[in-house]
Amino acid sequence: MTALKSFEAAARLNSFTLAADELNVTQGAISRQIKLLESILNVTLFDRKNQQVVLTEAGRYYAQHVAESLHYLKSAATQTIAFAQPGHQLHIGIVPAFGSRWIIPRLRGFASEYPQVHLRLSTISGGDLAFALDEFDIALVVGVGDWPKAMVHQLEKEELVAVAAPPWIEKFNIRSPGDLIGPPLLVHTDRPTLWSKWFDINDIDAGALVPAPLALEQIVMIIEAANAQLGAA
Known part of the structure; x- marks a missing residue:
């Protein structure tokens, strides 16, 4: 395939x-x-x-x-899927942020179209998928698609966007992408090179980045940390 x-x-x-x-x-x-x-x-x-x-x-x-x-x-x-027997459970592995912000809002429509399908949602990361393929019917993760034992279909391309709370932006006088070099930047522990990639995309020589004194595993937590003015995300 x-x-x-x-x-x-x-x-x-x-x-x-x-x-x-x-x-x-x-x-x-x-x-x-x-x-x-x-x-x-x-x-x-x-x-x-x-x-x-x-x-x-x-x-x-x-x-x-x-x-x-x-x-x-x-x-x-x-x-x-529509022919599933009543009570059939579809086990889906999802990254938490995608699940809470994209999947959950669409579940009502899915349930209306496929009322006989029961869903079980579990959290997973792209790094875990290679070791957990047998656990899920479907997995929605971020990655390069390098999972030989899985049938892979790309849903969307990832777009990297820097965000921060307005008071934090004013505090550090952020007016352009280059101004983010120096202020604390929140780090995703599973993907520590995201900031370097973002600066490369914006043709900025980042040099030595200053990470925030806080590393977080989940995007949802990073978003909340940014809202709490702990750094840019």
Whole structure:
């Protein structure tokens, strides 16, 4: 399934790089999956010229049918839920912030459409998923999608946005992204490099960052700490 999804994205976007960005994996991972498919089918799917990839005639034919098949499988999986026996429990692993701010507000609509499905929600992180795949029917986590034993589907790309309480912003006279170098920055213990990535995205030489004297494991706690004026998040 991973190879088919990699091929579909590369064929649709005419680029291994763009496919890698969409699926949140490396370009090398896309290339390996395409080579695996070509080996299995014993046919060349892409012509590779001048660092560009172009579908062959066989590739165009295969791409059309793969896209249709993946769409059908996704639709079938969704509809199959409706056939669950009364009392069937769907165990979902979620990161707490996503669960409380996105999943919970939508549960009423799900329950109305699938009243026979009982949900069990448990917290999990992307780092835990590799060790807990057998525990969940579905897991919604943040990560690069590198879980070989799972069928992975990207929901959204992550967007990094810096936030802070208005009084804290005034206290440290924050007027531009660069002004965040120096004031205390709240740290996510599972993802300690987030601030470095954010500064890189904004083309800012962060140098030596000043972490707040408080490290937190959950995004929900980090948001509350920012509201309490303990640092920027």
